[in-house]
Amino acid sequence: MTAADRLVERVDEFVTERPAAVIAVFLLISVVAVGGVGGIETSAGADQFTQDIPAQQALDDIDEEFETSIGGSATAAQLIVTDDNVLSRSTLIRILETQDRLESRSTLRVSSTSSHADAIARQLDPSAETAAQRRDAVADATPRELRAAIDDADASGAVESQVSVDYNPTAQTADASIVGITYDVPDAATTARVTELQTRSVEVVDSVPGNEAGDNAILFGDGVLQSEITALLTDTAIIVFPAALLLILGFLVFAYRDPIDMGIGLAALLMALLWTFGFMGYAGIPFSDSLITVFPLLLAVGIDFGIHIVNRYREERSEGLGIEDAMRTTTDQLLIAFLLVTITTVFGLASNVVSPFEPNRDFGLVAAAGIVFTLAVFGVFLPAAKVLVDRWRERLPIPEFGTTALGTGGSRLGRVLRVGVDLSTVAPVAVVVVLLLGGAAGGAYGTGVNTEFSEEAFFPDEDRLETYSNLPEPFAPTEYTFLQVLTLFEEEFEQDFVGSVTLYVDQSVRDDDALELIDRTTRNPPDTFETTDERRAASTSVVTVIEDQAARDPEFADVVDRNDRLGTGVPDRNVDEVYDALLDSPAEGQARGYLADDRGSARIDYTIQPGVDNSEAVADVRELSERTPLQTVPTGELVVNEAVIDRLTESAIRSLFAAFGLTAVFLALSYAYLEGKAVYGLLNLVPVLVTVGLLVGSMRLFSIPLTPINAPILSVSIGLGVDYTVHFVHRFVDEYKAGSPVDEALDITIAGTGGALTGSMLTTVCGLGVLWLAVIPLLRDFGVLLALGVLYAYLCSILLVPSLVVVWDRYGDRVGLGLDGGLRESTGGRAD
Incomplete structure (x- = not known):
């Protein structure tokens, strides 16, 4: 036996x-x-599958080191505000009132907020330190003062970057804008804690007169996203398990x-x-x-x-x-x-x-x-x-x-x-x-x-959600905002999250040749990259921020010229002096999106040609990373995917x-x-x-x-x-x-x-x-x-x-x- x-x-x-x-x-x-x-x-969600990937780690570093991110920081959120005109006085006041309530509610742990309304209000009152003071500055301005302030803020690039693509600077109109929200929570904070803070923030947003949370004021962040994806699991279980049980019972009756x-x-x-x-x-x-x-x-x-x-x-x-x-x-x-x-x-x-x-x-x-x-x-x-x-x-x-x-x-x-x-x-x-x-x-x-x-692969089918919405409780699925947010990002802001790739420069950029080396990465780009008339890659970096600000500000242009020995328009000495001047200019906010606070890293974004195969674009940015003398890591949602x-x-x-x-x-x-x-x-x-x-x-x-x-x-x-x-x-x-x-x-x-x-x-x-x-x-x-x-x-x-x-x-x-x-x-x- x-x-x-x-x-x-x-x-x-x-x-x-x-x-x-x-x-x-x-x-x-x-x-x-x-x-x-x-x-x-x-x-x-998709984050479960991106751990331990170098490109994702670089993306996380970008979220931590730069004031604007491409990955979506777990401690940040975006409030999408829509209206007939987000540059109108009433909407600017509504946005600033929302920022004030978010910042003043200590239990929400909101460390800062930012919007185009901030930039406009600072033009009206440079001494305004709080959102409430900036709201009052907008409320008290004459129509001529407000119009001039919008023009000045637009000249610094602070308006166009935060409003929808239908922005008309002449008519001073736009249909939507983004308000950035940053939370002061420790790195070890749980997802549940972040979700709780962002959920409570939605209630505060909804309390502002004129705001309708989920309609014309949609708060979106990793906490909200994780909460809704978790709700997806629950909705799936509520629909699937009873159906499975009924079918199984039917066939078990036949079998037994x-x-x-x-x-x-x-x-x-x-x-x-x-x-x-x-x-x-x-x-x-x-x-x-x-x-x-x-x-x-x-x-x-x-x-x-x-x-x-x-x-x-x-x-x-x-x-x-x-x-x-x-x-x-x-x-x-x-x-x-x-x-x-x-x-x-x-x-x-x-x-x-x-x-x-x-x-x-x-x-x-x-x-x-x-x-x-x-x-x-x-x-x-x-x-x-x-x-x-x-x-x-x-x-x-x-x-x-x-x-x-x-x-x-x-x-x-x-x-x-x-x-x-x-x-x-x-x-x-x-x-x-x-x-x-x-x-x-x-x-x-x-x-x-x-x-x-x-990430979109984890989202539900909109047609199926619409069909299931007709079911009685508890089978009717939750009202999800992320599908609406994705549509807004794509249609109003032309952000599809996979239309660009990024080089994360993981080294100090304070050396004299740092900006020159960054600039060289845009020369003779691969065919998958969008190009400019000068046969350069269509890209955004601290170099392009410097160039744009120099074109608008003669005083800053003098600083650049003094430190440009080769006459290329790119500073090649005393770069710290250039950085100091840049960060003291109206382009400070944009600069911090491409230059770390300690100047120990930088980031370069490249736009991809429409219709290009993802694998080809990723192969090209990886090759570019290998051949540049800079210490870089290719990243971005497309690279991670x-x-x-x-x-x-x-x-x-x-x-x-x-x-x-x-x-x-x-x-x-x-x-x-x-x-x-x-x-x-x-x-x-x-x-x-x-x-x-x-x-x-x-x-x-x-x-x-x-x-x-x-x-x-x-x-x-x-x-x-x-x-x-x-x-x-x-x-x-x-x-x-x-x-x-x-x-x-x-x-x-x-x-x-x-x-x-x-x-x-x-x-x-x-x-x-x-x-x-x-x-x-x-x-x-x-x-x-x-x-x-x-x-x-x-x-x-x-x-x-x-x-x-x-x-x-x-x-x-x-x-x-x-x-x-x-x-x-x-x-x-x-x-x-």
Whole structure:
């Protein structure tokens, strides 16, 4: 007797002899798991996937060192104000009143605010130090004084940079403006704290007469964004989980046809999920977008295990065995299959621990742990509960419901399931060749699948949100502002966040040649960069700020000329003197966006040609960074996104090979140890390869890009595919060893296990496919892929495996790898 057999015998003993004790232990563990559920935190959005990327670190440095950022500082926010004319006296007063209330409310910890209204008010009263004083200056100015002040502020560049692109300096009109808000919070402040401050700021903004928060005054920042993305997860759960529950219940009724058995199965599902949630809480793993998919996955495997247990138990009971003997036979034959399925699925999931993305590593760890919990619950708790309940049924007047196994007794389902076996008797070679070629073609076609990553990819589909808004509470989704903000940024301010790339100059720029070197990076630009008439890159840096200010201010121009030995218009000595003069000029605010306070770093923004491929633009800025003598880091949202995509492809391929390699070795060794034939392990893998090929091809066919959320799908599909083929092959081996010919063993397998596989597939596909209802497109796509993976795995197990077995039986002996070889028992009949 092997160690596996001894383990199964031990489980048999507990399940059949002490079921009440088993149930009590599992309930006690569940109570402990409840304690971990309360410690779960939430993490969402694209930031999860950009950690440890040099370009992102440079972006974070820019947020900290410069007064204007391109990444969106966690301690800053923007208030977008819209009106018929944001340069009118009434709107300027409203903006300054808003700034005053934000700055004066100490509990908000607002350290500063800035706007075009500030610059205009300072022209009216240079001594005005507070927003309230500047508001009064605007209120008291005559129309002529106000108009002159707007002209003077515009001459310094302080107006155009903070109002919408429809700004008309002659008419002094614009439809929208941005108010910058900076919070004074420590670096260690939690996201929850920042979110709280920004949420309370919205209330203050709404208290100002004329402001309507979320309409003509929209506050937007990382705190608000994270809050709304978290709300997205909640809205998705509220819509998806009830729909999944209804579908699963419907198919469980079909599979179990017995309310008591279904109740046991549901209790086991809830227990497995509870243990997994508890593990997350105790392990300190936050609940994120990626982990939403774990729970449909656990439902899929749990439903599969539950249906197999009950279906096989019913088979044995129909042959006259008692409760204990029937359950012993069931667990003897299924626990080893469950163990193989669990370990191979864990390999597929745990292979994601090699991913460079922390959310994917968390996904692999949580899903692997959940699958192990599912094995324990459905392999031990459910059989024990079934034994205990059936004993009560024998003693109590409880009516009998559906007790026959799926696919048996000449049912229509049984006749449909025989298609694969029938084909294996007619043209097994043709079936194998067609399906192998189909899988290979799908895999080859799928090599052209697109990759995608951006913050917008985590945002919901606007059309779907509009449709769901008609649902009654609590299903109607939250009112989100970030979609409106993105539209405003793109339409009013022409900011799409990916139309430029940046060089972060990570060195002191106080040397005499620093500005010359910065200027040289704009000469002879690559074709992907926008250019000026002088064949220079269209860029913004401290050099361009100096040039613009010199063109407007003769006094500052004299400072530049004195320190420009080469006569190029770029200072090449005493640059600190130039910086001091620049920071004392009206261009101070713009300069601080490109020159750090300590002058230990700088930043250069380059505009990208419209329609240019992202990867080409990123390659060019990386090349520019390498060839410049300055110590620079290429960054910007576009660069960060491309870095994630690079890692994404590498991660998916690495996880796929790790999962397949571990699974192949494990199955070969396991069947060699358990059955004396490693060939059975190979029979499991061929359908899995076809499944993966078809799935990759489907991604391209349905235009589903590879994203950080669905990156684990390839490795997960191996685990899901093995789930179905292991059950089929393991049952076939049991019947074949017992002395049944190949065709008879296949008949018995498809009649019993085929029905269980069908019930499992239907509930799983619907349970996973219901993610298509998610408001987050990434989750919708992942749900579709998981459902397709399960469907392909099921079809391959039903259609391909029978023909594969027949082909191997016919031709394997020629190379010494046949199905025989001492495996048959000395006596005929079925295995006990």
